[in-house]
Amino acid sequence: MPATDGMSRAMASAPIESRIESHILDEAADWLVRLHDQELSAAERADFERWQACSDAHRAAWARAELLMNQLGDLPAHWAMPVLDRPVRHAAASRRKVVARLALLLAAAPAGWLGWRVVDRQGWSADMRTATGEQRRLTLADGSRLLLDTNTAVDIAFDSKQRLIHMRYGAISIETAPDPSGLQRSFAVQTSRGRLRALGTRFTVRSTEAAVHLAVTEGAVEVTLPGESSPHAVVPAGQQTELSQQGLAPLTPLSLPQQAWVHGMLMADALPLAEVCAELSRYRSGILQCAPEIAGLQVSGAYPLTDTDRALAMLEATYPVQVRQRWRGHWVTLLAR
Template sequence: MADAPSAALPPRVLDEAAEWLMRLHDSAATDADRRACERWRQSHPDHARAWARAELLMNKLGGLPSALAMPSLARSSRHGGRRAAIGRLAALLAAVPAGWLGWRFAGERGWTAEHRTATGERRELQLADGSRLTLDTASAVDVRFDAAQRLLVLHAGAILVATAPDTAAAHRPFRVQAGGGTLEALGTRFSVRREEEGATAVAVFEGAVRVTPERGASRVLPAGQQTRFGADGIEAFAPADESRVAWTRGMLLADAMRLADFAAELSRYRPGALRCEAAVAGLRISGAFPLDDTDRVLRMLVSTYPVDALTRLRGYWVTLVARNISAQG
């Protein structure tokens, strides 16, 4: 059994782990570097523990801080700056156990890190293995990398994942746990979204994803397809639409979308309440709308379609109504 994560590590080992972390996140890193790091990691239990801390720190910070990464780009000419950066990174690694109990108390388990976005916020992370993770608005995900697997646990919202080859010598599958099942990436780029009714939607844009419900047979979802699944099974496959991830570019794309559905989607990016009256719920909306300015989107709707946006509580409560209806807020 592995030692407790809070156990102390020799300063020399922390320095070596910091050196490897910076080397592998240098743009000049090679496969030979990665194999050498793996040999170092396996050569002593302390090395394995130090590297686990390094992965935890990377996942917690969402990547190597640029202030630490920059000195690694010019090893020979800025040796002093590089050594100082390694020292700062080693100090961070030494401090990881101090925050460990607090992270666990917050609901995390194992070697994990939690990332959240607020309403209207999007965030892109580079994980310890080089994979890219983009969080949509109001999303929460745990990153749990260990010796057996690379696991994301999606608690809320949506993510876009672009997997990278694993840096470990022994293959570790890349999985996403969401709702009532697990997804396993087969070299891929895909999106996952937790939906309000309990289902999980997944769309594959490159590669393939194996979908495994908690109670039911697994199926492989190929590129260009999407589906929804729950604990008891998987729905029929349908063509995937890149507009599902237009949010990564700060856009909401609508193609003859019902106004009720449009309002529900826009409300995910807007604090407060956005409602649509039944009289206009079926109105079809098309266009590209900027998610970073939802007030502008409402103005675009009012100027283009026969609707009004009635506001209350200084814009916190908005109701879309037919234009011939008037009300006081």
């Protein structure tokens, strides 16, 4: 009995998020599959909101389900597909298997990926990350669309009060969706230079050591600088700015060529070759440089960021430059031809 009493006291003192009952996790998994597979009716949406409001444990279970969804990026195809295009009795059985698998992941979450993600702050433990040369498109748990550019790492924190993306480094493009929870949670990106709150928006954020570049293509973004309790400015569609140690730079018209990376392209319009090389190098492992005598060569054209070898071949075919590769392409230099 003393051992049992000790265990009871430990469970009672544990955070509610870590002691959610299994049937609530099963229900959260079922809602996750339903929200993924179909558009809910108004009545079903009301049922979902009532289910969340039942208790703190229900809200914590759904927060965990959202985090799981964000961690997976989307419901894995080999889990979702068996539910589709099958007779009803087989689809129901497949659905039960999917829900059971998700419930197991939800139950294991605190001891698994929910715990290790906060250990390392260099990007390896980020909720979402991309390697050099990789771009990754994701649909978040709330339906928002997120694109991670090359060498990017972010953490995602959805709870009952907010939808937050914490940007570690790199560049992202976001197309926000209305909050499906009915809680009217704000959607924001936390950067090293300030907080960016979406106002029905599509925008991009690029973080460097010197500054954070914000460009808004739809809606508007509210900017709050570090140490400030109220918004500093609102950046409307068609405008861009930078956040740095000096504060918020004046707004300037959006540069569409600078947004071409969202489509996997580098758009150059009389751009110095050195800048073209610097941008391509972000998508390529190893070293990419150009000789000083051709660094100022004006380059125009559209170059694929996902195939830098092809981009270099296009430059060589169009301009008086030659590509010299050493160490199996890990050291590339553009020389005058």
